Amino acid sequence: MEIKAKSIETFLADLASKSATPGGGSVAAVMGAQAAALVSMVCHLTLGKPKYAAVEEQMQALLEQAETLRHSLLAMIKADVEVFDCVMAAYSLAKETEEQKIYRSAAIQDALKAATEVPLACAKACAKAIALSQVAAEKGSITVISDAGVAVMAAYAGLKSAALNVYVNTGNLKDREFAQAKLAELEEVLKGAGLISEEVYQLVKHKL
């Protein structure tokens, strides 16, 4: 059964189990998806309210972005498990003959590249969720403003969590040029994210 079809209770039990998947990569995507979902909720409960007529168009655009993001992040829950399984499968390839060793090594490196791209995409999506949470916190209805605050914390935790998986997988890459390029992309995404998240959180707290 695909993870997204599992109940929350089963997902948490699977997470806690001896099995290496699902793990932190899926949790990062779930946190990001929760952030996007909360931004959508803030939009839904702001739209159509006379008091917020001035931001109606902006909220509609925000809702569309949040829903697209929620679906992307939902897909990443599964993608993380798939790339991890590929890495494990590559490591368990035969390594008796010289030819097998060469094939196995190449398969591991290919799998690690995919296992770098998925959490990097997740990190970027979470950074986007932080940006959307900021708009929700600034313009959303005061009655659901705390949900924008929860959204930004979930998105930030998702970003930092996804980053760990980028570090893990680039660490084992032999193609250092590729690894450095991906790490540079990640640093760009992380830059200022902590400060912005804290600012959004404080904005929400002061509006309560």
Place this chain on the structure above:
Amino acid sequence: MEIKAKSIETFLADLASKSATPGGGSVAAVMGAQAAALVSMVCHLTLGKPKYAAVEEQMQALLEQAETLRHSLLAMIKADVEVFDCVMAAYSLAKETEEQKIYRSAAIQDALKAATEVPLACAKACAKAIALSQVAAEKGSITVISDAGVAVMAAYAGLKSAALNVYVNTGNLKDREFAQAKLAELEEVLKGAGLISEEVYQLVKHKL
């Protein structure tokens, strides 16, 4: 259907919907439960490994604490919705006669007290999850150390998210003595949590 029995996909869709529940309070509990589950996973993948024989007993104790915590936090996903619904139900009581007004006001205040206790308990459970993540990061198997890093980020986000709901509900309480006591408890829980979480995250990052 109880939230924990819903699929992740459905939970996220419900979260994103026009309905005010589930909302940020449930997300806080889910994040805390994910943190506890990841600590359990680190324990499971450390126990029985010859290299980690020295921490076997400590990991066994950590696993028991993490599992208890996971189940407590799982129950809080539902509790958050229940107390929110009680607050809403109290607000919608009749307020025509003087007697009705008095009854309604008392019902709102009672509901708000419960709606303060639930996120405060969630905040305390998330703080406990931070402490357990720290042990997992310090003593757990290096092969799953990144999961301890994800756990601490999820727990911290859960803590800060639950705190927002304590602020919201204490803000509407007339019993200021009760409100101040709960806010003081919360501040005690929050104290140093950000610094410790960042330290645990950096410890994990340097072990990768």
